[in-house]
Amino acid sequence: MRTRLPTDAIGPQDQSPFGAQRRTLLRWLALGSGASGLLGLAEPAWADVRQRATKTGSARLAAVWQDKTGEVVQDWAGVLQVDAGANGYTWRIGKSLKLPTRGHGVQRLADGQLVFSARRPGDWLVRWNPSKAEAHWAWMEEDRCFNGHVVVGSQSTAQKVSSTAAVLLTTETDLENSQGCIGLRHAITLKKLAEWPTHGMDPHELLVLPSAMGNLPAGTLIVANGGIPTQSETGRSKKWIDRMDPSLVALHPEDGRLLGQWRLPDPRLSTRHLAWDAQRQLLGIALQAEHDDDQRTRAPIFAIWDGTALSLAQGQPSLAGYGGSVECAPGADGGFVVSCPKSDCTAWFSADGRFLRTVAQTDVCPLALDGSLLWSGGGHEVGRHVPTDKVWHAADASGAVQALQFDNHWRLY
Template identity: 50%
Template structure:
């Protein structure tokens, strides 16, 4: 996916605060409800929460998808690109800035109310946030910029303020989830964190350096104390562990991988999926070249995993045992989500819908929708 070049963190933080204060002084509301982009007559069958880039701005918002088209029904302007999203029980949405990020946002789409939290100067957000099942705690993946070591920020739910930090025992922590069921010796409710393993320095931003020191891992932490319950690594040290999805049918965890090999042939042939069974990480087998880049992952209706591969313009489908099944072409596919036996995938040509039994369709945007590019993740909002 095209990646924007990030300015240095200090100037970005000042500019982002300026963006918010200037909007308030000017009496501008970045929240749009029922804008001209929304159809007044269509009856949506599903609503997604997504983030996207338009030619001159970044947004988060609600996307209504029906059998014939998709449209924006609510949107909020952002200072920079968002990445990870979470939906709270109250109907509010959490969004975290794309790494290296410095803002955490809570947005209530029904009212437009926003709540912002900025990170400390010697820390950066790494793009993902998760809420505890009890709803009283938030966890954010972060990096200590002085040591490049990964952290989980433990935050009070109402204020968004950090109350503790736990080590992730690695570098570049990215996605995380709460384990829904016990797996192997790891109990249900444990925190599962993807340590991407790529060294991070404040002066280089998203530029990758020191890949010979990569140390990607999957780690399980006690959700109350941060104590390590287990840690697993792949045999190939150049596979970065990025995104996670739970398959309730097989009771397996799917992991989207991104290859960082210096040799281009190795990188292009690398697996984009690994599966964790509670005891070991199993990389994909029988997979054709997918250009070594898994953008997002979700469970398939009926079991198994779908991995978006935007550099290969395809949605790759795998069994729960990490065996490749087939590719579904979809240009610049990236964001994925699944609910009630239906999968949605973003792409250049529209929103791809896949149901069980297999029925595939692609719906385009409403005629008056501006051209935009969806970011890496979206979620069901229904």
């Protein structure tokens, strides 16, 4: 049975939610398994916070990580500062926030605040102001769990459910029937305002289309349904893999009705993470294979959606069947980069879906496009990629960070 604390055990604005008993319980679960004028809309992944050229040589990355220096692993969210110097790049931890369990996805808001979501099956969401060290927490109700990702809905979505504030969209699972849903939440209070079905199980990453695409209106919500059945009492354990039904869905921005649904021929390829190329109107999808045998190690890790068809990239090598995250590639030619932590490399693909090369980097997972650069994280190492090089360039860490382990995602801040 999946044990949960009462929802009123800790208030959503409690600044110190990490009592020893709750921390122990949450870790056990994880291992066993304002108006719009004030807050405004966020810059989504396709906005120019990610497309800007790096003029100063420095960058900031909103990230999550684990600190393994002590006897008990501690989870953190925070902002990394990367600086260019005479002898190359260095990085350090700037602001940080202690987390009760592992974090996963992050969304930047227009006023500089950050929203982090717990890794699935998660029970917390936090809006954090790094400059003021203020955190506002929300805890999931008993019969739902967070699935690790959050974005800001379009203005049409916000107007439909709330006339005074931006709306956050979170991927969630109904623990009673394993069906996926989108939580529509007030961006200031984090209170759930409405809920839309995702027409599939195990929804993971989601994004909002910045402009109309064929018959899909601007603001359309694109969701990757991972398709893996689970039970509430088993946490992250996967059940009934033979019943997998992954899909990519498009939901209307005003009422969440289904506008389209696409599937790959192989139902054991879970659709997980998304990257949007606004210039070419292409979506890159990182896949994670769930086959029972050696077929998993040879399974493809990347697919492309052009608004009409969902298709696998061509010429993919064997990369353990696991794409950790995906990002648009730097450079004028476009394309996509998929991190492959189980194969210790990044895999690069052209805009038309052809495999190009791999670049070795140990335990690499989080990726962030920064104009003409790509930042990648592997273990405790920060890597810098430029389009003309076939290798990555390490930034030296400032301070003792040898036991730090970056988690799946980070975002340019």
